[in-house]
Structures are given as C-alpha cells and as structure tokens.
Amino acid sequence: xxxxxxxxxxxxxxxxxxxxxxxxxxxxxxxxxxxxxxxxxxxxxxxxxxxxxxxxxxxxxxxxxxxxxx
Amino acid sequence: xxxxxxxxxxxxxxxxxxxxxxxxxxxxxxxxxxxxxxxxxxxxxxxxxxxxxxxxxxxxxxxxxxxxxxxxxxxxxxxxxxxxxxxxxxxxxxxxxxxxxxxxxxxxxxxxxxxxxxxxxxxxxxxxxxxxxxxxxxxxxx
Numbered sequence: 712x713x714x715x716x717x718x719x720x721x722x723x724x725x726x727x728x729x730x731x732x733x734x735x736x737x738x739x740x741x742x743x744x745x746x747x748x749x750x751x752x753x754x755x756x757x758x759x760x761x762x763x764x765x766x767x768x769x770x771x772x773x774x775x776x777x778x779x780x781x
Numbered sequence: 782x783x784x785x786x787x788x789x790x791x792x793x794x795x796x797x798x799x800x801x802x803x804x805x806x807x808x809x810x811x812x813x814x815x816x817x818x819x820x821x822x823x824x825x826x827x828x829x830x831x832x833x834x835x836x837x838x839x840x841x842x843x844x845x846x847x848x849x850x851x852x853x854x855x856x857x858x859x860x861x862x863x864x865x866x867x868x869x870x871x872x873x874x875x876x877x878x879x880x881x882x883x884x885x886x887x888x889x890x891x892x893x894x895x896x897x898x899x900x901x902x903x904x905x906x907x908x909x910x911x912x913x914x915x916x917x918x919x920x921x922x923x
Contacts, residue, residue, distance in 0.1 A: 716820050740862050740864040
C-alpha cells in the first residue's frame with residue numbers, strides 16, 4: 712500500500728505536526744503513515760482524504776498484489 | 782464514524798485509568814498491597830517501603846510524563862491515537878505470548894526437576910483460559 716500523504720502535505724506547506732494536530736493524532740503517526748510503516752484505520756484514512764479534498768483511493772493506492780487483485 | 786471514534790471504541794484500553802491522580806492512586810495501592818505482603822512474609826518494614834516506592838514511583842513518573850511522551854502515555858494506559866493503541870495491543874499480545882512460553886517452560890522444567898510445578902501450571906492455565914475466553918468474547922464484539 713502506497714500513499715501520497717507526504718506530497719499532499721508538502722504541497723500545502725504543512726508540517727507533520729500541523730497535519731497531526733488537525734487530525735488529532737501524534738506527529739509520529741503521520742510520519743509512520745507517510746513512510747508506509749503504519750496503515751491507518753478506515754476512519755482516519757477517510758479523515759485524511761477529506762482534509763485534502765480527495766477520495767481515499769486518490770490518497771492511498773493498493774499495489775497490484777494487494778487484496779482483491781486480479 | 783469519524784477518525785476520532787477510536788477513542789470511544791468499546792475495545793479501547795483508553796479509560797482504564799481515568800486521570801493523573803487515579804493512576805498515582807492505583808500505583809500506590811498496588812505498591813501498598815505488595816509491601817503489605819512483603820511485610821507479612823518477611824517482617825521487614827524497609828522492604829515493604831521499597832515495594833511501595835518502586836510501584837508508586839513508576840506510576841508517578843508515568844503520570845508526570847504521559848502528556849509529554851506518547852510512550853509514557855501508552856504505559857499509563859492512555860494511548861494518544863489509534864497507532865499507539867495498536868502498539869499497545871501488539872505489546873500486550875507479545876507480553877502474553879512471552880508469559881505463556883515462560884510459564885510452560887517453567888512448568889516442564891519444574892516437573893522434570895521434581896519440584897512443585899503448581900505455580901507455573903496455574904499461571905499457564907490462567908493465560909490459556911483467558912486467551913480462549915477472549916477469542917470467544919471478541920468474536921461477538923468485533
């Protein structure tokens with residue numbers, strides 16, 4: 712699973728702390744999501760997408776070997 | 782459901798300790814119980830006070846640092862977000878697994894050596910039964 716959280720955040724000149732504060736999670740959690748070490752829950756992924764004005768699938772992308780891959 | 786709903790989750794460990802003073806009180810109460818048991822067993826007031834100081838001090842440190850450190854917050858039973866909640870659950874699972882391995886190893890070793898293995902057996906039994914019970918419980922809750 713890959714995501715564009717870092718790019719979307721940096722495009723808006725936000726620090727990890729700023730985004731963390733808005734989403735009410737820790738800065739380390741934002742870092743873990745950006746580096747792919749932590750896969751957020753569906754509610755948090757939706758909140759991230761909503762914050763950036765994107766659909767979840769525009770922020771988080773499954774790889775070709777992911778669940779449900781043909 | 783919002784991103785903050787994990788805070789209200791039924792399976793969250795958040796709320797185990799309601800606040801800073803509650804955490805300190807629980808630590809002092811546990812330390813006091815250990816100290817009392819130590820005093821009854823050995824008659825040593827010094828040892829009893831050391832028990833209270835260690836457990837109470839641990840709780841005090843967690844209470845003081847939990848707002849500054851996410852790790853301290855988890856150890857205090859108040860993970861700050863869903864990732865720390867997951868870290869807490871993974872750590873609990875790892876501790877349970879290690880406890881099961883140690884108790885079973887101790888049970889076998891004590892049996893082989895001809896010692897009383899009932900203590901290890903009781904701990905292993907509690908871990909095993911509580912695991913099975915938890916699986917059945919959470920099958921309905923999650």
